[in-house]
Structure formats: structure tokens, C-alpha cells
Amino acid sequence: MRRLLLAGLIALAVLPVAAQNPPRTQTLDLETIMANPDWMGHPVENPYWSVDGRSLYYQLKRDGSSVRDLYHVDPATGDNTRLDAAATARAEGPAVYDHAHRQAAYLFHGDVFLVDLTTGRHAQITRSPQPEAALRFSPDGRSLQFRQGNQWYIYDIASGVTAPAALLKSTDDPQDKQPDALGRQQLELFKVLREDKADKDALHANEQELAAADPTRAPQPFYLGDKQQVVDTELSPDNRWMLVVMQPAHHDDGKAPPVIHYVTDTGYTESEDARTYVGRNDPAPQSVVLLDLSAHTSYALSTDDLPGIKDDPLKAIRAKTVAALEKAGKDDEAKALKAPDIRPVTLYTMDSGTAGIVWTDDGRNAAIEFLSADNKDRWIATVDFAHHALVSQHRLHNDAWINWGFNDFGWLKDNHTLWYLSEESGYSQLYVKPVNGVAKALTTGKFEVSQPQLSDDGKWFYVRTNKVAPYSYDAYRVPATGGELTRITQYGGLEQFVLSPDDKQLAVLHSAAYVLPQLAVLDAQGGTPRELTHTMKAAFTAHAWIEPKIVQVPSSHGAGVIYAKYYGPANETDASSSRPAVLFVHGAGYLQDVTTSATYYQHEQLFNNLLVQEGYVVLDMDYRASAGYGSAWRTAIYRQMGHPELEDLLDGKAWLVKNHGVDPHRVGIYGGSYGGFMTEMALLRAPGEFAAGAAQRPPADWVTYNDQYTADILNDPQLDPEAYTISSPITYAQNLRDPLLINHGLIDNNVMASDSIRLYQRFIELHKKNFWLSLYPMERHEFEHADSWYDEYRRINELFETWVKPGTSQQ
Template identity: 35%
Template sequence: MKKHLLFILLCSSQYTFAQLGPLTVEKIMRDPKWMGVSPSNYHWTADSKTLYFNWNPDKKAKDELFKVGTSSTKIIKAIDKEDEKNPTQNYLYNSNKTLGLFERNGDIFLQDFKGNKERRLTNTQERETGAIFLTDGSIAYQKEDNIYSLNLKTAETKQLSNFVKGKKPGKADVKTGTVQDNWLKAEQTALFDIIKKRNAEGKNNTNRTGRVRASVATDTKSLKEIYTEDKFLSNVIISPNGRFITYKLTTAAQNNHNTIVPNYVTASGYTEDIPGRTKVGENESTSQNFIFDIQQDTVYTIQTSTITGIKDLPDYLKDYPKEKEALQKKNEDRNVNLFGPIWNENGTKGIMIAISTDNKDRWILQLDALSGKFNLVDRQRDEAWIGGPGVGGYYAGNVGWVDNDHFYYQSEATGYSHLYVADVAKGEKKQLTSGKWEVQTLKLSKDKKTFYLTGNKEHPGITNLFKIASNGGELIQITTMKGLNEITLSPDEKWIAINYSYLNKPWELYIQPNTPKAKAVKITTSTSSEFNSYAWRQPDMISFKNRYGAEVYARVYKSENPHPNHPAVVFVHGAGYLQNIHFGWSQYFREYMFNNLLADNGYTVIDIDYTASSGYGRDHRTGIYRHMGGKDLTDQVDGVKVLVEKYGVNPKHVGIYGGSYGGFMTLMAMFNAPEVFESGAALRSVTDWAHYNHGYTSNILNEPFNDPIAYKQSSPIYFADKLKGNLLMAHGMVDVNVHFQDIVRITQRFIELGKSNWELAVFPVEDHGFVEPSSWTDEYKRIFKLYENTLKK
């Protein structure tokens, strides 16, 4: 009887331990492993029979490697040696797909698919990269700064370029002998007949150590020395026909001020400085691209002056007529960043992608390698800034050759990022996908007959895999699960690994045959029993028209037992250009759980994909151009109106919170809409955009010195005097993204303004993204206390 009772008590205690509810900040802000660890880092073996992935079902200190076969759903813990027998390789194929090149640990290997043999081509201490097949059957690769070719039949290795660091020696740089050297040399010649004889035969080419310099064989041509001076060499690319080597020389920015982030809690006991980034508007590095014609032994410049519209000025200059007039008189070419060239298989055509440094233009250009001039294939101009999935301003984008004449790319020309193919020979373009949705990822099949793409065609917050013929036709849907589907295609393209999640279900692995609407089989179950014990909400997925007539999407977390005050909280996601209103598991999983906690405690919570969020096309993306805290803020206000009208929220008891861009938005809301928001928690907030980085900020606001209007109407520090409600600010002191200086500066403004309804919580060991559970807990306990003390009073 006693044993039976003890068993019941033990079971009862284990069951109680497994129960999560009621939610508390301390519970949800623990090390996330308590929830369970989702699988990640999927990679197929070369034979497409096995999928490897990282996983941690036992909540160990580190994730471990697991595998599953396509013929079974049984998960097996992988052994490293087994993994090495059949590694995943990204092959670069020859024209008939019989051979493949790949890199392993800095060396080049050749795979013979017919003979199923692997051949090692290099074995050096240096790293060989960028191996390609040349049209003559040999291969080329880069080692250190230079390009080499390897004849697969004769095994002869040949150096094709000779980049030399530093300046080309002039006459003043040539070392001449001293008077003593010259006297000794003359004496030797006068005394010895053998010296006279060898001088006549050219065999006395000696240095001061007495070592005879090797003479150059008459049938060997010395390589042209290309001096890089004080510039940085990059983007060294050889054409497949082996004739042209293109490269970029970059001059580092001068007279810039790098920021410093002090680190106070250190092992040494001393304050240590962390070198930081520059601020927006600082000088940028400049680059120039060149062509080395091996056949002509000549170097010449790629001529960006031949780009269509290279002198066009941005529209915003209409607000600065004097500056615009001065620039028009200068009539200078704009600076551009060039990517490529991307050569077709036979090396007859090369495409370069050009992005203007003022962020307004993206060109797809055919390079005439003989002259260094360009012919226009496509130009996309945006008076806000170039961007969108597959387009981007910091890389070439999703581009490549379908065949020797057809080049594919993505463009937002219609307002949404879609797939295009250009017939470069004929100068014609064809749009393959269309509609009010985005192509988000893109992959061309091995036989180049099919594009595989993911897109949000069904709903802005649902992604699926599709395929379409590379020459156009019907768009065919392959996956069907409602949520987010991230795809890893097997090398033979017969299977897909799906990283899938839903609103209240974290990421899990599924495997599906690569056939339309086939069944996806679930492989992993990762969430803990404690996590599963709570009924996580599926928030209402709604949309509403904002005051400008645009459709805005949101999640609403309803409270089953609203507090008598009927309070509400607005959560603002970070990054600006990011999507959080989707049918998948949010990357803001802590905030998702906190929103559930708020709803349990009588609050209604709304989370909005405000203007500038991703997933909704160009106009939504660029709607904050030159005015952050404009339409993105009024979307929050319009969202509160929806809560009042449809969810019974009391408009006098509304709070707001968010981190990074969400922290910035919270400050703008508290300053510029004080009649709407009673309390706000601004976390790791940008307070003055003139102090943020260049790449992100210059896209949206241009630069402080050329568009001060944009910065002054977008920066919270200029509106600090309007604070009326209750404000909590929280910031990590070693934040290398949004510096602690940002929050210190606005704190000083509050002090000078005599404001008292604010507080600042500092976190000495935290960077931009908090890591320590104790920091997360402290921060969110403060937020919850703020709302409890102000919105429920």
C-alpha cells in the first residue's frame, strides 16, 4: 500500500513538473532549450539517399549530427566517419555533366561520374578556390591572388596572371651598384678571360650573393606584372575561353571615424574598447574594375561611363534646388558597385550587375570584354531604393545563365519581385511569374529546364515550393502545408527536405518526394512535454485598410478574460524590413510567448506588419522612404483603431513595445502619438538615425549631409520634448549595432527637458541581441510591471 502510494505521488510530482501554466516571465525567458531544440542545417549526401541535420533532442550543451534515409523515417545518430564517406558536394559540372569540380578543405577535386572516381587535383598549404572548366577541357582556379590553369590530360599547371602588391618600380627605385661595386666589377672583367667570355654569352647575370639568376628560356613568355599599388584586390574571374581575367581594385575610405564601444564587465577588470563601425554618411571605399586580355597582354579599365543613365540624379534633390543645380553643372558619373562578370558556358558572353551607390539604380549589363564597354540588358530604377527578394543592393542577386543566350534575374519592375529571362542575343525580355506576390528563393535545375522557387502566392504569410519551365509556362505548386516551408532540394532533385513551422508549432523536419502535392512525412518531434502542456494561441490573422488605402496584415492575441479596463498592447517587430505576420513560427518566439502571457492577464495584443515590412512588394517596402516614423507609425495607430472597433479595447489604456526598429517605433509613438499610447517600452532603440550604419540607413534616408530633412523628421531625439506617457527604455551596454551612445544621448535630452516620466534599464554584458536568460527575464519583468502599473490603474 505504501509503495503504491509512493508511486502515485512520484507520478503526480512528475506530471506537475511538466505543466507550464500559468505563464510567468521567469518561465518563458529561460534558456530556450526548455522548449525543445528544432532541427537545422540540412544537407543531403551526394547520392541523395540520406539527409543529415543538426538536432538536440536531449538538450545537451551542443547540437549533434543525425541522419535519416529517404526509404525510412527512422532517425539515426550519425557517426562522423560515416558522414565523411558520402559527403554533400556542390559540383560545378562540365558541359555534358560527366565531370564535376568541387572544393574540400581548400583543395580542388575532380569527380568522374561515369567511372564513379574521385581525383585530387591540388594538395597545397594555400587555398585553391573558384575552380571552373575551360572550353579547351582544362580547368582554372585561383590560388592566393592569381589564376592558374591545369591541363587534365598532361597535368601541366600554368600561371595565367601575375598580380604584384605595391607600386611598379620606377628608375629611381632601381638599385645601382656603389662606386666600390662598379670598381670590383671592372677589375674582374679586366683580369679574367672567363668573365669576358661569360659576359658575351649573357651568363654572368649574378646578384650580390653570388647566386646566378635563372635565365628565361627563349620559348617561355614572362607574365605581365600587374601592380595593385595600395589597393585591395578582389573579384578575380577568368572567362571560360581562358582569354580574359577581370578583377577589382578597391581604395579604402580615407579620413573616417570608427566608433568605439566600451566593455565594462571584463575578465581583466579593466574597461576594454570594442572597435565599432562607422556612421552613416562617412566616406565609402571606391572601386575600379579592370580586364586583363591574356592574348593581347593588355590591361584596360571597364568603362562604367557607358552605362545608360549613369549621370541621372535622384528626385529628392528637388527639395534642395541649390545643391541640385551644382550637381547638374558638375555632370559627373555616379559611382557604382559592379558584380561579376557572370560568363555563359562557352565564354562568349559575360553579364555584370551594377548597383549605383546612391541606391537608386540596378543595371544588368552585357560586357564587351574587348573594349570594356557595356550594352544594356535591363535597368531597374527606384526613386526610393533598390531592394526586394532576389534583387538586393549588396550582392548580384538571383541571377545566372539558362543557356548561352538566355540570362535569368529577378526584378521589382511590376511592384513585386518576379522572375525574368532575357534573350541577350536578341535584346528581348520575358516575365515568367506575375501577380501580387513575391518570388523569394530561386534555383535552376541541373538540366536547366526547370526553375524551382518559393513564393507567397497563396497568402503573404504562407510560403510554398513551385516549379516552372525555364522558358515559361504553368506555375506548378509542389508543397501544400499551410505555414512556412523552407526547402532543401536533394542533388538528384527527386526529394525535398522541408523545414516547416506553423503559428503555434516550432520548426520540424519533413521529407517529401519532389512531385506536385505529394504527402510530406514528418520526421522529427522536438518540442518538450512542458512546452506542449500549454495551449499556445493561434492568433487571429487579420488585415485592415490603413488611412492611405493600403492593406495591412496583423496578428491579434485575444484575451478570454479581459481586464475591466480592457487594455491593449501593440508589439512592433524589429528590422523594419522583416515579416512577422505569417502562418509560421515567429523568430520572435520570446515575444510570441510574452504576448500569450499578456493575453492570459487580460490584455489584447496586436502585432502588425507595418509599412516597410517584407513580403508585400515594393510599395509597402519603400513606403517609409525619407520618413521613418511616418506611415509605419500611422499603421500602428490605425491598428489600435481596429482593436477599439472590433475587439472592445479601451483607447485610453494602450501600451506599445518593441526592440531595435521596434524600439525606435515605440519612441516615435510615445512622442508623436501620445494621445494613443499611454505607456511604452523601447528596447535597444535607434534614437538618431545619423548615428546608425551606412548600408541600412542611406537606403532609406539618403545621407545626413545631403538630405537633413529626412533625418530630422525620422529621428526620435528631435521629438523628445513631446513625451507625455510612461516610458521604459532598455539597452545593452556592449551593443555594437545600435550603440549605447544612442540611448545616452536621448537620456541627456530628457534631463535637460526636465522630463520625469521615464526610466532607463541598462544591461552591462548584453549586445544588440540579448543572450543571458537573466537579462531577458529582468527586461520583460520590467515591461510587464510597467503595463500592470499603468494600463490597469
């Protein structure tokens, strides 16, 4: 058997935490906490099991570089090894197995490898410049499928021959081209032309006959027409069928705004195109074609009969806007807003980046997940191969928008029962449904279920849930036939898990407030885990970091409670003193920061520690729209971004005043991206409530953001202009009275710097005071350079020291 050789490997010592930690220190400074995050340590990334299931691989970022090194760990001994280049060349990738578990295959450096599990022999199948993907064995184990882009290949294991599964051409079939009137006249006039045509037709017919009778030949092409382009393809495991996702070939993607680079390695100013603004052009509608590879025939799969597809969920809004346009004499604009008779659809995009199509293991059933273009509906449909039609299995409707997550789906091992996640109860739960049967919930409750993974034997689902509390995540399992949801891990900070090939062990990544994701392994039925890594740096763990307290802030607007993280002094005895406070607002809108896991906002968490050291208390809230609390919490901002969230932030401020002795006139606010947007909304919609605010990379006008995110929440700006008006900070620019600092990366291609520059110009024209704009020439949306991080937070710190701490706000 090919074995992982130890020669040339570099050992990584895994020491107990106490042995690595010098005495804990307390004093912080801005230079240290805004340094390159390498000083903190690195998260363990992308764990997977070896082919034999006896060991694990994972990746770790290299200090001072974006390079990820590959590591190997033995779960039995805990021995970790960093693989050098020679050892990496002998490593394996995540494996797939045939039904009998006699063979395995894996991808490594983009190529395909095959393993005979009875002999241990490894064979390289491809060595190509283009990466392969989507490895899968045929049901009988005789062939192996993989793809390059949209081209599928079948490797016959016995013969060693690799052949394309199908040849797709985005042109019309030349044989279908009929002569026009002039051509017909030519054929009538000239015998030689008639003979040439007859000969070509005979050659083509002969080629078709030979190809049909000879499996050793390459397949004949499918001509898909020049009006459509191929977006994705999915081959059935039995090599019989292919589903092809199409969209218009010449769809207008709209004008893309440029991003200007002023500091370049050439010395010349350069530009690049960013994404199109929302409403400038809708995403291209998609369709699916079924190819019968055996009979060499094709069939369009119509979505016209999906339930509710002919409804107009925006009917009331559409009527109001159309009436206003017609009243204003804008008849052409009104006509453009006419509802389609049948709503266009796109296919859900899987985590792999491919279309939402899943085949059963035997290749006899396929399920497709569609989204309406307005994102109010999600359908899961199966394919009726006998009648070349779609059969709806499940429809999920939301008056606001379908969640971007919780759309996982697949098949049980019986090859005729679907499983899927759905928010239909108000929370993401796991369901199963036989193709010809009734859906059944495997999980129920006011918690979120994600990351469903079916065991290889098909008996269990393993999932990640926050059943214990919204902020606490662990791995659970539930029988695939229904039964009790059982807790497997006890971390409260579970990030992800990977089931071993024999279903006996679970490799897990877990984290905590100041511990980046670490790898452990435990029995798949639960038990005491074995910790396998400790990648935090001694200089970081030496600090006595403030453990954030998870608190419940009562809502004054009927929202129940708002979960938040509170940062305050360790010995907080006098809550009656008048303190300054800061609200940190997380980004993304739909993101959860109030958890017992590691935060995405490492720099901000350390800055919150510094603020406490300087005499502030800090509150970090999961305002409405945050993840982890169900669909009603998420969609509360529909058509009114910045309004429910501001109510929650003001409730947070009131809670600090009541419970922690905070001076209501000495509260600052800061955040990035969506948090920057909320900072601007807080100052502009509630002037006088905050002493000062710092907004990083904030969207100031939603009409200039992208389509996928914004149109889901606010609809198209042409259709629903009111939603954009009330949701954009620039609308309220005249209300500025409190100091506002805006920091923005100049080459941000997500939220363009023009958002902040346009708002800045509005302040100039309105003769406002105490507003500042700092632009960072080398930064995109996510800042990457320590100097920029330091400068950004130096300015924020000085803003708070000037306007919040001494109580000099303009009240």
C-alpha cells in the first residue's frame, strides 16, 4: 500500500496550552492590536479524512504570506506534521468511494487519482492544465466521472479509456439548415449541386449509423442553438442523462462602474470594472434542457407548471408605482413594469458554485432547485424522464425574500426520497419527502438547522444547530427515518464537522471568543473529544482578554429580546457612575456576531478591549436582520432597511444607560459595511442620540449596490423606489448634527468609494460641520494591510476620545 512517507517532513509540535503561554498581561496598545493578524495565530482550515479514514489533513496559513500549508495529523496519537513540497506531492485529497467501498478516488492539485482499496494501489488518471472537479463513481463501480468546466468525462476503469460524456455545441445543427428560395432554385437548376448535397447527406447518415452502433467512438454533438449559452451541466451517475442549464447568449449585463487604482506597480492610473448596480439589468433567466445520451435526443424542461409561478407577489407595489408613473406622464416607464405572465427563474447555486441539481446514487432520479427571479419562491422539482417533464415536490414562499442559506437538498440512499432544508416553519428545519409521498419534518423547534450531512450507511443525518441557545452551536444527529435529535458535541462554538468514511468518527472545527477554529475528533455517537491542534500564538494568549458577556436586551418595539455581547470591566461594582459607551455594529446585515464562537471581527473585538481599558463599555448587538434567529427576524427589514435595526440599537443604548451607568450623552457608534450603513442611519435618522459615529466602507445609497443582495430586500429600484428612498442614508443627509467619520477603501469593488464621496458632497452642499472622509488607496472592501487598519482605528479612537469620552457632543 502506498503510505505517507515521513522523510522530509517538518514536525509541528503541539504543546499543551499552559506550556505555550507566558504570564498573562493586561495593557493594550493600538499598534499591537491592529498589527498583521498573524500575531494572533491561525485558524485550522479545510479538514478532511485520508482515503483510509485513519488520519486527517488540514490547511494552515503561513506567517507573512497567503500561502496555505498542508498538514497531516494522526487522531490516535495527536502527532501533527507540516508537509513540505515533496511530502505534499504524496498526499491525498478528499475522497469519494464506490458503492462496495473497494475503490476510492480523489482530486489533488486539480487532477484525478484512483485508489484500489484492496491493494492500496494509487493511480493518476489525469495530468492536465485545467482542473477537474465533481468526482463520482458509476453505480456499478465500473467507471469514474469528472468534469472540466462544463465538459464531463467518463473514465472506464477496466480499459483505462477516458471519453467525453457528451459534446455540446452552442450553434444550430448544420443539417437542419434549409435552403431559402434562392438556394432551392440553385438545386433545381444544377445537377452537380444536387449530387453534392445527396453525398453530404449520405455521409452524415452513415456517420450517425456508425456512431450509434459503435461505443468506441466519440459521441455525436448536441446542437443547442446560438441563441442560448451553457451555464452548467450535470451528468447522471449511470451516464445515461445530462441536464444542461442555459441562459440567453446575448443577455445585457448592464453598465459596470469602474474602480480606479491610483497607486500601481506601473506608475500609471489603472481601472477595472466592478459589479452592475441593482436594477440596471436583471439577472439572466435560466432554463434546463434534458439530454438523453443513449438515444441522442434533447427535451426542454418547462417550468410553466410550477405552483405559483404565474402569481405576481409584487402586485400591490407594482400597481402603486405604475399609477404614479402614469400620473406623471411616464407611460413608457410604466409599461416597462408590466408583470410577466410567467415569472422567470434561475437555478439555486450550490456551495460548489454549480447549479442546484442533485442526482440519486443510481442515476434514476434527479432533483432541481429553482428560484424565482424576484426571489419570493423556491421550488424543488424532480424530473419525470418518461414524459420529459418537471414534477414539483416542494414550494417555499416568502413575502419578503427566500433566504440565501438553508437551501441544501439531496437524496436518501433509497434513491426515491428527497431531503431538504426549509424555513417554512419560521426556522430552518430538516425534512424528508418520498417522490410520491408526503413531506415529514425530521427536526422541529425555534432553532436553526444547517450543514446536513447524511452518513454513508444512510441511517443518520448529522447537522449543526443552535438548539440550546441562539448563540450556541453544536453538532447533533437524527435518524434519517425520524426520531430524537441528539447532541454530539458540547462546545457551544462548533464551526463545522466532517464524518469519517466509516461513519465512526467526527472531525470537528470548534472555536471560542479568542480561540480561532481548532481541530478535534470524537466518536460519531458522542463522547469526549481528542483535541488535535493548538495554533494560537503565545503573544496573543498572554493577554487577559475580556470574555464578552452574552446579554438579552428587551425590545421596546415588540421584537422580544435582542441578544448582545457586553464588554465591560472585570470587577464592575458601581453601575451608577456616568460612563462613556460605544456600540459596535456588525456588518453584512444577515450575519450573527453574538455567539460563543470566534468572531469574524477579530480586529474590532480587540479594539473593544482597548476601549474598555480606556474607560468605555461596549455593546455588540444582533439587531433585526441578523442570522440565527429565524426568518421573521431576518425579514423584518424588508422594504425598510435601517429602521428596525435602529430601533434595536436605541434599545441597546437605553439598556446600557439603565443597567451600566452609561451617560446617554456619551455614547458613540461604529461599524463596517452594513455596520457602517447603520452608523450613518443612526446619526442621520436619530440625530442627538449618539455623540459621534465612525462608518467604515458604508453603503450610503442602495441604488448603487448590487442586484442579488439589494433587490431581494428592497425589490428593484424602478419598481419600488420608495423602499430605496427610506432605506438610504443619503436621503437623510440634512439631519447631520453629530460628528461623523467615514473611512473607505478607494479600490473597494463591493461598496464603491463613490457611495461615501457622494454623501460627502451632500454634506458640503448642506453646509454641515464635523464630518470627515478618509480614503485608503490600497484597500478593497476587506482591509488587508496593517498600516491601514492602524490608521483607520487611530482615527476612530481619536474621534471617540474627542467627542464621546469627555462628553462634548453637540447636544
